[in-house]
Each structure stands twice: as structure tokens, then as C-alpha cells.
Amino acid sequence: MIVCRSNSEIERIREAGRIVAQALLLAGKVIEPGISTLEIDAYVEARIKKQKGRPAFKGYRGFPAATCISIDEVVVHGIPGTRRLRAGQIVGVDIGVELNGYFADAAATFAVAEVAGDVKKLMETGQAALAAGINMAVGGNHLYDISAEVQRVAEGAGYSVVRDFVGHGIGRDLHEEPQIPNYAQTGRGPKLNPGMVLALEPMVNMGGYEVEVMKDQWTVVTLDRRESVHYEHTIVITEGEPEILTVL
Numbered sequence: 001m002i003v004c005r006s007n008s009e010i011e012r013i014r015e016a017g018r019i020v021a022q023a024l025l026l027a028g029k030v031i032e033p034g035i036s037t038l039e040i041d042a043y044v045e046a047r048i049k050k051q052k053g054r055p056a057f058k059g060y061r062g063f064p065a066a067t068c069i070s071i072d073e074v075v076v077h078g079i080p081g082t083r084r085l086r087a088g089q090i091v092g093v094d095i096g097v098e099l100n101g102y103f104a105d106a107a108a109t110f111a112v113a114e115v116a117g118d119v120k121k122l123m124e125t126g127q128a129a130l131a132a133g134i135n136m137a138v139g140g141n142h143l144y145d146i147s148a149e150v151q152r153v154a155e156g157a158g159y160s161v162v163r164d165f166v167g168h169g170i171g172r173d174l175h176e177e178p179q180i181p182n183y184a185q186t187g188r189g190p191k192l193n194p195g196m197v198l199a200l201e202p203m204v205n206m207g208g209y210e211v212e213v214m215k216d217q218w219t220v221v222t223l224d225r226r227e228s229v230h231y232e233h234t235i236v237i238t239e240g241e242p243e244i245l246t247v248l
């Protein structure tokens with residue numbers, strides 16, 4: 001069952017979403033050659049706590065940090081560590097916040113200084129795929145209309161979408177029903193109704209869509225070790241245009 005949230009609940013998710021957006025903005029600002037992913041994580045965690053939020057990933061199934069930080073061929077769930085960033089890399093930062101019992105979740109991939117032209121195009125496509133998916137998230141459409149549109153944009157540009165990880169409902173928990181694949185499904189999926197809160201999160205790969213999980217049981221990498229980008233927003237279905245909740 002997909003829960004439809006009341007206006008007061010949506011306002012609480014919006015407040016959590018604002019903290020996520022601020023933290024993500026901060027992460028983008030501090031990313032530069034030489035900084036370690038652990039340092040980025042520390043900045044983000046401090047910002048979230050200053051806003052009275054709780055970093056929702058920390059301790060989630062034993063995850064050790066406030067953020068997932070995923071470099072180059074790492075798709076998602078990278079664990080912050082002492083590794084230092086170098087110019088030309090791309091860094092996905094994924095942040096979840098709980099505030100007063102409500103959750104919001106967003107991610108973005110940042111360039112470290114200048115990146116190669118093909119990597120820049122991959123980043124632009126990832127953003128375009130998310131935007132296109134959000135545009136389909138309107139009342140009366142079906143869930144898999146979002147999935148199919150994300151895939152159409154990503155594959156149309158010559159890339160692939162990850163199959164093994166999906167977007168999700170969100171609200172009172174970090175991950176709620178439904179699962180939201182980023183590729184077309186058979187059938188149309190459940191009908192979208194106002195009040196449904198969804199975290200849409202396409203993961204777009206430069207090469208093939210296959211991924212594997214590393215020995216640490218968290219880090220997900222592309223099987224061909226080519227780059228991957230990840231963009232995510234928490235949105236709410238409304239009577240009109242979808243509203244993005246993870247914005248300032």
C-alpha cells in the first residue's frame with residue numbers, strides 16, 4: 001500500500017527536505033581536489049545536526065556514516081573514508097534526514113574541478129532523467145510511467161540505467177512502499193494520487209547496467225568499472241505539478 005500523506009505530514013517532510021537540500025548544497029561547496037570523503041561527511045553531519053535533524057543513514061542496517069559518498073565507478077552506498085578527491089573525478093553524495101519522525105532523502109553527483117566532456121554529458125543526462133521522471137509524477141499517471149520515462153531519457157542519450165537498485169516511497173520511514181525502478185516494467189503499476197511521497201533516484205551508467213557489491217557489503221560498483229551518476233529528489237504528488245520537497 002502506498003500511503004497518501006496529509007498536508008501537515010507533507011509540511012514535516014518538507015522541513016526535513018530543506019535540511020537535506022542545505023546539506024547537499026554544502027557538500028557541493030566543499031568538494032574540491034584534496035578533501036577526503038570523511039571530511040565531506042563530517043561537514044554534512046554537523047550541518048544536519050545544527051538544524052536539529054538526524055542523519056538517517058547513520059546506523060541504518062549498520063551503515064557507519066551520515067552520507068553515502070560514491071566516486072566514479074561507485075554507483076551508490078560508498079562509505080566515507082580517508083580517500084582524497086582528485087580533479088576530474090565525479091562524486092555522488094546521498095543524504096537522508098529525519099526530523100520529528102519524518103524523513104527526506106536526496107542525492108547529487110558533483111564534479112571535482114573539471115571533468116572530461118563525456119563524463120559531463122553523463123552528469124547532464126542523469127539530471128535530465130530525474131527531471132523527466134519527476135514530470136511524469138502527476139496524479140492519474142501510473143508509477144511505471146515514471147520508470148519508463150527515466151529509462152527513455154538515459155538510454156536515448158546512449159547510457160544505461162541500473163536495475164538492481166530502485167527509488168522508494170518515503171515519509172515515516174526512510175524506505176517505504178512502493179519500489180520505483182528506473183526502467184520500464186510490464187504493466188503500468190499503481191495509480192499515482194495526491195499526497196504520495198516518493199524518492200526518485202535514477203542511477204545512470206556510462207557503460208553497461210550491471211553492478212556488483214564489494215566485500216564491505218555496501219559499496220556498489222559498475223561491473224565494467226565505468227562511471228555512474230546518481231541524482232535523487234523526494235517529491236510529493238499533488239493535484240497539479242509535482243512538488244520537490246528536497247529544495248531550499
Ligand code: MG
Nearest residue numbers: 105199201232
Ligand atoms: Mg533513496
